[in-house]
Amino acid sequence: MRWTKTLVATLREEPQEAEIISHKLLLRAGLIRRLAGGLYTFLPLGLRALRKVEAIVREEMDRAGALEVLMPALQPAELWEQSDRLTTMGPNMFKLKDRHDRLMTLGPTHEEVITDLVSREISSYRQLPATFYQIQTKFRDEIRPRFGLMRAKEFIMKDAYSFDVSSEAADASYKAMYDAYKRLFARCGLRTKPVEADTGDIGGSSSHEFMVMAEAGEDAVIECSKCSYAANVERAERRVTVAQPAGDTPATLKVDTPDVRTIAAVSAFLKVPPAKLIKTVIYLADNKPVAALVAGDREINEPKLKRALDAKTLEIAPDNIVTEVTDAPVGFAGPVGLSIPIYADLSLTNAADMVTGANAADAHLLHVDLTRDANVTAYRDISVVNAGDACPRCNGELCVARGIEVGHVFKLGTKYTEAFEATYQDESGKAEPIVMGCYGIGVTRVLQAIVEQSHDNNGVIWPVSTAPYAVGLLSLDPSDTAVAATVTELEAQLEAAGIDVLVDDRDERPGVKFKDADLIGFPLRVVVGAKGLAKGFIEIKQRSAVESVFAPPAEALETIQKTINTMLAELTAGQP
RNA sequence: CGGGGAGUAGCGCAGCCUGGUAGCGCGUUUGGUUCGGGACCAAAAGGUCAGGGGUUCGAAUCCCCUCUCCCCGACCA
Incomplete structure (x- = not known):
């Protein structure tokens, strides 16, 4: 191809719309142009690079034995009611009506469509295992699209779905995809790190994310400095040494703390280190109030809390609920005397002589012994892991890095197959639910991740496999x-x-x-x-x-x- | 949705505070000189100053409203 016969739209100056290097370079090198927030046109050079990535993905999926299909982006909303995801995924979905006033959605993902298909087409153990995949445009009404292709409202995803007769067989399918991912990303010139991950709205038992480690990444990754343990911060655990019961804590004492509400303020006012305070946050879990407790020097990890509560939805309670539940203005909540369920971080087991809110305006309690003074429902791991915490697998120390999630593999179990009655008949003729897995790759995101990981001051350094x-x-x-x-x-x-x-x-x-x-x-x-x-x-x-x-x-x-x-x-x- | 920043020529910006009818660099077009790391000279085209309303003799500039984009948090490939 001749330069003068194609469109090579390079930019001399840094575009004002971009912040991170890969986004700037995608624009400057003439790969993409923005149409609106989260929507991009691929210029000739960008499309060529995109096609190269797609081709590699396709080759590796085929090599792993997956079958390519193409499902509709436009889907009937009823399908999503069947899996009960119209509510959980709801706000993220673009919805529209056809001329007959029928509610449709633009597919943010395709578990529903594929499971519906499989429920109709697969009926025997002889047809399993089977893995289907597609490379297709997805639509998500992102709360905040950003960083160019990194988080867009419309993007290209490779999604694959495996179907097996048992969870053991599903594990093998999972492993096959996991290995295909490693190879595929390597072929794209990407250095990736698989990390344990939260399953989010997709559901399922366990999952791994493939991270491209980069400062601009949107995810925090916890890694062990000694062993191979690595996990998304949403999932990451730490080793907690539980204190012995104290037993000699003085009786609780209510003290005046006029308008002193935050951990930092209370700590300074009472001259107590944050670690000796208990942070009490009221949440609505499936619209019912619960209290979550962590040490004052820690943050609550909402994905972990949500999992511990087995809740479908979790949000910080609005002020009026807090006031109602604690009988005090916001800023003075504490576990003592609360009548709602209380979930405390594992590290607070046997915590004694702590400072908490008094559930009364302008007051805190000293000498709180959690076991003695509060009615804690359960102690669970609900806090955010910090750098320096102990590794849950070895005696190493954890550290924090950032990563771009380019792929995610899930073991789904039977969540969708049961909802869609996707069963197979075994050798004895008995109907069993099919065991499912799903596997995503953000193809357009991969493109940007490559640039993020491979550039210098003068521009992009394409791996030969994906260069335009x-x-x-x-x-x-x-x-x-x-x-x-x-x-x-x-x-x-x-x-x-x-x-x-x-x-x-x-x-x-x-x-x-x-x-x-x-x-x-x-x-x-x-x-x-x-x-x-x-x-x-x-x-x-x-x-x-x-x-x-x-x-x-x-x-x-x-x-x-x-x-x-x-x-x-x-x-x-x-x-x- | 909450917090912060910004919309002036295709791109990057100045002008706004202190109202007087829009400018610089790059790019584009034409002609000429150049030619191994973003050349130079000359000429030219190109603007609803984001949109609407208001104040004023007069608004890019002051006031009010709206929209869009970017950044930080909740969402996720």
């Missing part, structure tokens, strides 16, 4: 007949060899071409100039390298092919 063009062929003197002939010949050779090449045939100064080539990030840059050619060579340079190699035009093709093959081999080295 593997080779940028710069014709420095397009009007020079020898140069033009050499370029045309090499272009034809490369295309015949199946290597993508973009020829910069513009009437521009060399500096402009070099800058654009670096910005776009061709893995290989091949330069043909009048001076070099007169000496009998052309220049070949890897984007990631400092040094160039020089070769006679006749050997250029072979050198380029070899280099590309080496780069491709490096991507899959060490993969299953």
Whole structure:
């Protein structure tokens, strides 16, 4: 392809709309343009890179034995009522009505559609296991779209669904997808880290997220400095050493704390370290009030609390509920005397001589012994893990990093298959629910994650597997007949060899071409100039390298092919 | 939805405080000189100053309302 025949919309200056580097580069290198918040057009270069990622995903799904299908993006809302997700997923879904006033949704994911299909088409154990996948546009009414492709309202996702006769068999399907993911991301040039994750609204028993570690990532990841333990902060646990019962705490004492409400303020006012305070937060779990307790130097982990309560919905209670439940203004809640269920963090077991809100205006209680003075319903792990906490698996220390979630694999069990009566008959003719797994990859997000992980000050550094063009062929003197002939010949050779090449045939100064080539990030840059050619060579340079190699035009093709093959081999080295 | 920032030429910005009828750089078009790391000279095109209302002889500028975009929190591939 010739530069002058396609649209290469590079930007010299940093676009004002972008904050993080990958977003800036996607715009500057001319891959995407914003239509509205969370909605992007893929320009020719961007679409090429996207197609490369899709092709890799497709190849690895096929290799793993998954079957490609394509399901409708537009779906009847009743389907979502059947799985009871119209409420849980509800606000995230785009809803519309057809001309017959029938409520439809734009699919944010496809568990319902695939399970409905499977319930109709699969009836025998002989048809299992089976895994289906698709690469398709998803729609989510995100609360806050951001960072370009990272969190968009419309995005491309690869979603796969496995169906098995038993949870043991499902584990094998899960493992197959997990391994396919590792290989697939490696082929895309991404370094990923699988971490234990929360299942969220999808549901199911356990899951792993594939994280691209990056400062710009939206997720906090907890990692052990010694062992391989890694988990999303929403899920992460820590080793808690439970205190012995104290027994000698003085009686509780109510003290005046006029308008002193926050942990920091109470700590300063009473001269007590935050760790000796108990933070009491009133939540509505499935619309019923509960109290959650953690030490004053910790935060409540809402996903963990939600799981501990086995609640469908969880939100901080509005002020009027807090006032009603605690009989005090907001800021003075405490566990003593509360009549609602109280869930305390595991680390508060046997906590004694603590400071809590008094459930009365402008007052706190000293010397609270949780076991003695409060009616705690249960002690559960409900606090956010902090850097420095103890690893739950070994004696190491935990640390915090950030990651971009590019893939997520779930063991779903029978949640959906039961809702849709997707059963199979076993050897004895007995109907059993099919055991399900689901597996997502944010294809458009992967594209941006690659850029986030692979760039320098001059622009993108594409892995050869996903670059819009593997080779940028710069014709420095397009009007020079020898140069033009050499370029045309090499272009034809490369295309015949199946290597993508973009020829910069513009009437521009060399500096402009070099800058654009670096910005776009061709893995290989091949330069043909009048001076070099007169000496009998052309220049070949890897984007990631400092040094160039020089070769006679006749050997250029072979050198380029070899280099590309080496780069491709490096991507899959060490993969299953 | 809560908190913060911003909308002026295709892009990046100044002008606003202290009202007087819009400017700079880049890009674009034309001509010329250049030509291995974002050249130079000359000429030119290009603006509902986000939208609506108000104050005023006069509003990009002051006041009110609305919209959009970006950033921080709840959502997630």
